[in-house]
Amino acid sequence: MDAIFLQILNGLDKGGAYALIALGLTLVFGTLGVVNFAHGAIFMMGAFCAVTLEKILTLSVRVKDESVTFFDAYKETPYLEVWFGETGKAIIDWSVPLSIILAIPVMLLIGIVMERSLIRYFYKRPHAEQILVTFGLAIVLQELVKSFFGANPIPQGAPDIVAGSAAIGAVFGLGESVVYPWWRLIYLAFSLLTIGLVFSFLHFTTYGMVVRAGMADRETVELLGINIERRFTIVFGIAAVVAGLAGVMYTPVLPPDYHLGMDFLVLSFVVVVVGGMGSLPGAVLAGFLLGILQSFSSMTEVKDIFPGIDQIIIYLVAVVILLTRPRGLMGRRGVMES
C-alpha cells in the first residue's frame, strides 16, 4: 500500500513535467497548426536559465580564508556573499525559484522570436517539413547549449529549507516510513498551478476565448476581422514560457544536460498523441497517466514479471492507443486525419 502510494506520487511529478510540455505542444499545434519538434529544446533552455542564473549569482572572487590562521589561504567566495553576507548566501540558496523571474521574460522572448523569424513561414507548409525544420532547430539549440555549458549534467540544488523529505506518511496515516522529497511535492503543486493558470487564461479572458475559438475554427474567426495571427504569436510565447518554467523547476529533480530536451520531447509527443492531438485536457490527463504508469512499471515487482517494461511502457501504450483509438483519449474528430 505504501509502495503504491509512493509510486503514484513519483509518477505525478514526472507526469507534471510531461503535462506541461505536452500542453505547450498541443497549444502550438492547435493554434498554429505546427508540429514543433523544437519544443523539447525550449524545455531544456528553461532548465539552462536556472543554470545561468546560478552561474551569475555565484560569480566569485578569491578572498582570504579567515578560518585558516597559520598560513595565508584563499578560497573562492561569491561576490554576493562578500557584499551582502548572509543575505547574499540566502539569495544563492534560492537561485532555482529566483530563476523563474528571469525565465519568464527570457522564454517569452525566445518564443516570440522563434515564431516570428521561423515558424510563421511554415504555417502553410506540409507537416513533414515543419517536423524537419524544427528538428533542425532543436539540434542547433542543443548544440549551442552544449558549446556554452559543456556536455555534462549540471546539478542544481533546491533551497535548503525544502531540501529534505516530507514525512507525508504520517499525514495520510500510512506510517512514518513513507517520506517524499519536498521539492518534488513543490514541483507537483507548481505544475498543477501552471496548468490551472493556462486553463483559466484560455477560459476566462477574452483573449483566451478568441484563441480557443481560433483553435476550433480559424477561418471564421478571421472573417470576424480579428487578427488571429498576432494572438497566435503570443500563444507560442506562452507555450515557450510554460515549457521553460517546467524546465527551470525540474533542475533540482534531474540535473540538466544539453540533450534533456530531446529525451523529453519524444516522450511528450507520445503524450500528446495518447491524449489526442489538439486536446488540451487530453494532454494534461495523458501526461499524468503516463507518468504514473511509468513509475509503476519501474517497480521491482513489475519488472520481475516483465523485464524491461519500464523502458518501453510509454511507447507501448502509445502504440496500443494509436491502433485502437486513433484520436487518442480525448482527441477531436478531424484533427490531422486527412
Next chain:
Amino acid sequence: MSEYILDVTDVDKNFGGLRALSDINLRVKEGTVHAIIGPNGAGKSTLLNVIVGRLAPNRGRVLLGDQVLTGKQPHEINQLGVARVFQTPEIFPELSLLQNVMVPAFAKRDGEFKLGFLKSLFAENEIREHAEHLLEDVGLISQKDNVAGSMSRGDKRRLELAMCLGQHPKLFLLDEPTAGMSRHDTNRTIDLLKRIKERGMTKVIIEHDMHVVFSLADRISVLAQGAIICEGTPEEVRNDPRVKEAYLGGEAV
C-alpha cells in the same frame, strides 16, 4: 442478373443527429444516364459517398448488378467496376498526365495489388498506348508529359474523366463534371459524355447545370433534404409541381 446495374435500397445515413439521407431508393438501368439534381445540401454527394464506400450507410443496401457493395472498401468497389470523378478533381498532381492515366489502367489490369517491380514502365506498351488514346479522346494529348498539378481546373477535370474512362467502369459516377467550366468546355464535355453514352456505359451524374442535365439524362431523380421527392424522365420531372416548388422555386426551366 437483375436488369438494374445499380440498385440502392432503403438507405439511411445519419451524421450525429442529422439525417443526411432517408429512405433512399434508386435503380439505374444498364446503359442509361441517370441524373441526380437537387438544391445544395440535399445529400447528393453523400449518396455518391455511400455508393463508393467512403461512408457506411446506417441502414439499407447498395447492389452493383448482383454484387453487394455495402460494407466493402472503396478499392474493392472500384475493382468491381465503379469509377468516380469528384467535385474537386482528384488527380495525381506531381505526376505527368500520361502517368496519371496509366495508374488507373494498371489497376484495371493488375488488380488491387501486384508486386512485380522489375519490369520497366517502358515495356508496358499496351498500357501506354491505351493511356495516350484516352488523352487524345479528352483533348489533352499535346500536354501528355506535363505535370498534372499545373493545369487549369477544367483540364484537371477532363484528365480525371480520362483516368476513370480508362478503367471501363460498369458504373461511372460523376459529381458535377462541368462545375467551374466555361460554356465552351462544358459543351465539349457534354459531347464527350454523349460519346461514351453511345458505348453503353452506365452513368450517374450530379449536376447543377440544367443544360447538361437535360441534354444527357435518360432519367432524373430529384433529391431534397435527404429524400428523393420525384423520379422520372426529363419531361416528367420538368412538369412535376413538387420539383418546381422544392428546387426550381416555381420558375420554368
Next chain:
Amino acid sequence: MTNTKIVSPKQDLLYMAILSVVVLTMPIWLQPFGAAYPDLMQKFMIFGIFAIGYNILFGLTGYLSFGHAAFLGVGSYTAVWSFKLLSMNVIPALIFGTILSGLFALAIGFVSLRRSGIYFSILTLAFAQMSYNLAYSVLTPITNGETGLQLTQGDARVLDRMAGIEADASLPTPNLFGIEGIGYSGFYICAALMLISFFIYLRIFRSPFGLKLRAIKSNQNRMGYTGYNTRPYLMTAFVISGMYAGLAGSLLAVTDPLAGAERMQWTASGEVVLITILGGVGTLIGPLLGAGIIKYFENIFSAFNETVLLNAFSFLPDWLAHPVAAVVGLFVGEGWHLTLGLVFMLIVIFLPGGIMEGISRLARLITNRNKAEPKSGAHENKEKEQASAGEV
C-alpha cells in the same frame, strides 16, 4: 522534382555504366579532395545504401519514418553475431543482417502503417526508441549493452572451424573468402553492393510498382477510388527500405565488427532523413550525393581543433585571430552537429528539393539565359525543365 518521362532501359544501362565508373574510380578522383582513403569511401557507400533505401520509402511514398536507425542497428547486431557464431565470411553476415532487418521491418510496418502522416512518424519513432531502450537494458545478453557487441578470440565460428580456419593470436577480421573487409578491398566490396542496391532501386523507380508508390505519395485518396489497396504497397516499400538499412548496418559491422545501441538512437534516424533531404527527396542520385557530402564534411569538420584553426587564421592580426577562431570553432570539431543542424534548417527552408533541385534551378537559369528569346520560348522551356528535373 518529378520524374515525368518514361525512360528506356537502355538509357538506364548507360546511366548505370557511368555511375559504376564514377564510383569505382573514386580512389583516384577523390585524392585531390583528401578523401581517398578506404574508411571514408566505405562510409560513402554504406550511407549511400542506407539513404537510397530510405528514399524508397520517404521519397516514393512520402511516409516520413523516424525510426530507420532501428533497422540499421538490427543489421549490425545480426552481422556481428554471424561473425561470432558462424563465420568471419561477410556473405552470411550480410544475408542474415538484411533478412532479419526485413522481418523486423515487417513487424513494425504491420503496426505503423495502419496510420499515416505525423502519426506514422511518431509510431516509427516509438518503435525505434523501444528497440534502443531494450538494447541497452534487458536485451544485454544479445547486445552487450553499453559496451557494445564485439568479437572475441573464443567465439564459436562454427563454419570457419569446420573449414579448418582457426583464429591466430590476433582477432580475425571479416573477409570475403579471404579478401579483407577493410582497406581498398573492403571499399570495393561496399562499392559493388552499393551498385547492386542502386540498380535494384533504379528498377523499382522505373517499374509500374514505383509509379504506383509515387501515385500514393501524390494522392492516396485517389488511389483508393482507383482500385488500389495501398497498404500492401506501402508495406512492401517499408520492408524493402528496412532491408536496405539492414544491409547498410551489416556493412558497418564488416568495416568495424562492433555494434552499439547508439546506432539505433533517433538522432541516427534523423541523420538519414537529413542525408536524403539534402540530396533531394524522391530523386534518383540525390541520396547518394547527400551521403557523400554529409560524410565528407563530417570527416573534415570533425578533425578541426583549436590549434588547427589558429594556424588557419594566423594571417590575421592576433587580436582578431582568436575571436575568429573561437567563433568558427563553434561549428567544427565537436561543434559539427551544430553545422549539421543549421544546414538541415537552411535546406528545408530554402531548398526543400535538396541539392538536386538546386542543380535543376541552376540549369534552368543557364538555359534561360542562353535562349534569351522573349516570351514563347521561355515558357515552354521552363515547363520542359520542370519535366526533366529529377531525371538524373
